Amino acid sequence: MSKPRLITIPISHFCEKARWALERAGIEYVEERHMQGFHPFYTRKAGGRFTTPVLVLPGGRAFRQSRHILKWADQSLREDLWLYPAETEPRVRAVERWLDTTLGPDGRAWMYSFMLYQKDLVGQYGTEGAPKHEIKAFKNMFEAVRPMIRARVSLNGASTDIGRVYDVFDEVAARLDGGGGYIVGDRFTAADLTFAALSAAVLIPDRYGVTLPPVELLPDEMRQHVETLREHPAGQHARRMIAEERDSVLSPAASR
Ligand SMILES: N[C@@H](CCC(=O)N[C@@H](CS)C(=O)NCC(=O)O)C(=O)O
The missing domain is CATH 3.40.30.10 (Glutaredoxin)
Incomplete structure (x- = not known):
């Protein structure tokens, strides 16, 4: 089938x-x-x-x-594994929409503000599985596509100001202070998954759908923020969610 x-x-x-x-x-x-x-x-x-x-x-x-x-x-x-548990669904959806429109675009714009000047890193990482001719053309045209990518990632007011990412991390940490160990309620939901997945642009995790560059290879200013954000309580939460939930495939693995 x-x-x-x-x-x-x-x-x-x-x-x-x-x-x-x-x-x-x-x-x-x-x-x-x-x-x-x-x-x-x-x-x-x-x-x-x-x-x-x-x-x-x-x-x-x-x-x-x-x-x-x-x-x-x-x-x-x-039902007990749903990402949108019936009892908390409205709150989970609200957090997801908030992260989709803040952390997602802002973290990405910040990350690209460095990576658009790292042709070798971009060519080497994050291209796995794309057609070879596309990867080749992307590398050859890197300077030409830079303004296009910059424009696309700046849509809807997305900002390269890392301060906005820290604000989201602080807000997530404040929600975690509630004690349940999760952003909404007392179990893993779409709020935690969304936070952990979208924070990848600023945490550059080891466990991801494609191999990301080791932190040592990042430009200094970017590396310093990545290291600080990884130790932030919200960054630690993202890393825990990846460790505990990203590999918990419940039935046969996806095929690529
Ligand atoms: N709201 C969308 C956002 C998706 C999105 O921004 N995707 C980016 C990749 S991270 C994209 O495809 N950008 C290409 C472009 O804008 O041309 C969703 O949740 O799926």
């Missing part, structure tokens, strides 16, 4: 959010990876718009927002 197709930009943290939810739910899917600039041909053809991830079900139905993919993944899970 054919499997759902997940169209991604491999390094994208919104795509990591979707991969994580699908794998956690034991949903077998085929990931189709494309480099920035090539991706719209595939997302549009699949029924999406200009952003990844897009999940296409065998019947052709397409989900073009990561949060819709997470919600769909819940249908494959026992």
Whole structure:
């Protein structure tokens, strides 16, 4: 039987959010990876718009927002494992939307403000699984696509100011102070998954859908913030969620 197709930009943290939810739910899917600039041909053809991830079900139905993919993944899970528990769903959704519109775009804009000047690192990491001709063209055209990527990641007021990321981390830490060990309620939800996945742009975790550069290779100013944020209580929470939940595939692993 054919499997759902997940169209991604491999390094994208919104795509990591979707991969994580699908794998956690034991949903077998085929990931189709494309480099920035090539991706719209595939997302549009699949029924999406200009952003990844897009999940296409065998019947052709397409989900073009990561949060819709997470919600769909819940249908494959026992109720006690849902990412949107019935009793806390409105709060979980509110936190997810907040993170999708703050940490996600701001952390990404900050990360690219360094990485757009690191051609070798960008060419070496985060390209796994994309077609070879796309990777080659991306590397050759790196300087030419830089303004396009900068413009795309600055949409809707996204800022390269790392202060905004610290503000989100502080707010998450304050929520964790409540004591339950999770952002909403007393179990893992879409709020924790979203926070941990989207903070990848500023934490550069070891465990991710593609290999990310070791922190030692990052530019000094970026490395210092990554190290500080990793030790922040919210950064520690993200790392704990990855350690405890990212590998907890409940049934056969996803195929790539
Ligand atoms: N709200 C969307 C955001 C997705 C998003 O921003 N995706 C980025 C990758 S991290 C993208 O595809 N950017 C390419 C572009 O804007 O051209 C979601 O949750 O799926």
